[in-house]
Amino acid sequence: MANPANSSWNLESFLDSLIYELDKAQDTLSVKGLNRKLTYTVKDVTLDLQIFPEFDGDTVRFVTAKPGETGSSKLTFQLGSIRDHQIQEVTRKPPKQGEITIDDIDIPETERKELRKLGIQSTEDLKRTVEEKKVDITKATDNKVNYQDLASLINKAKRQQIPPTVNKAQVSQAQGQTILTLQGDNLAVAQSLDNFPVAVINNQPVKIIAANEKEVKIELDKNQLQREGNQLKIALDPYAVVTMNLQS
Known part of the structure; x- marks a missing residue:
């Protein structure tokens, strides 16, 4: 016995x-x-x-x-x-350089195991399963994995691999407007997101008039600029926020 x-x-x-x-x-x-x-x-x-x-x-x-x-x-x-x-x-192909695996995503181990059971080892596997094969991951895992939450964590992990950098900030005048131009790398990489980028200077909202990976143009009101210094906060997307101190 x-x-x-x-x-x-x-x-x-x-x-x-x-x-x-x-x-x-x-x-x-x-x-x-x-x-x-x-x-x-x-x-x-x-x-x-x-x-x-x-x-x-x-x-x-x-x-x-x-x-x-x-x-x-x-x-x-x-x-x-x-x-x-x-x-x-x-056998699935080995992960490519820069490819995000499920081990790179900050998710509970129980969810990681559920994805492994389905043969999902990377974000590319997940995208192919959900978008191309039309599999409902939530139902396939008996509600143990929430795809919307997982997608958000994947986007965050991707952003961490390509953090934004600002190399130059310059104020100029154009057609009676005061324009602040930020130049750098990996700036507005998710332009399809609604309401992003968004910025404030000295806690007052400012208008983004153009944005791409290399450059962001911001329209300023002259009254928003202070002599002693100005603080700019710009959320490029939900996972990348840049804070800068600007001298007038």
């Missing part, structure tokens, strides 16, 4: 863990195959488990038998062989 101190487990979590480990091994072989031809395969692997099944009327769980315990059942898994060309055909 089973020792009551033994921890029980269910078949789904066991298979999920087993498949995840096999996927990792397959991904490793895929990368290795780029540098060294695979010259051997593991033909067959058989895994025998001595277990005590438990059924509570709804869920089947198992307790692994320990040495000396009798009356257990035998559960056998047979893993077949796979050749190098099969690995190359069925």
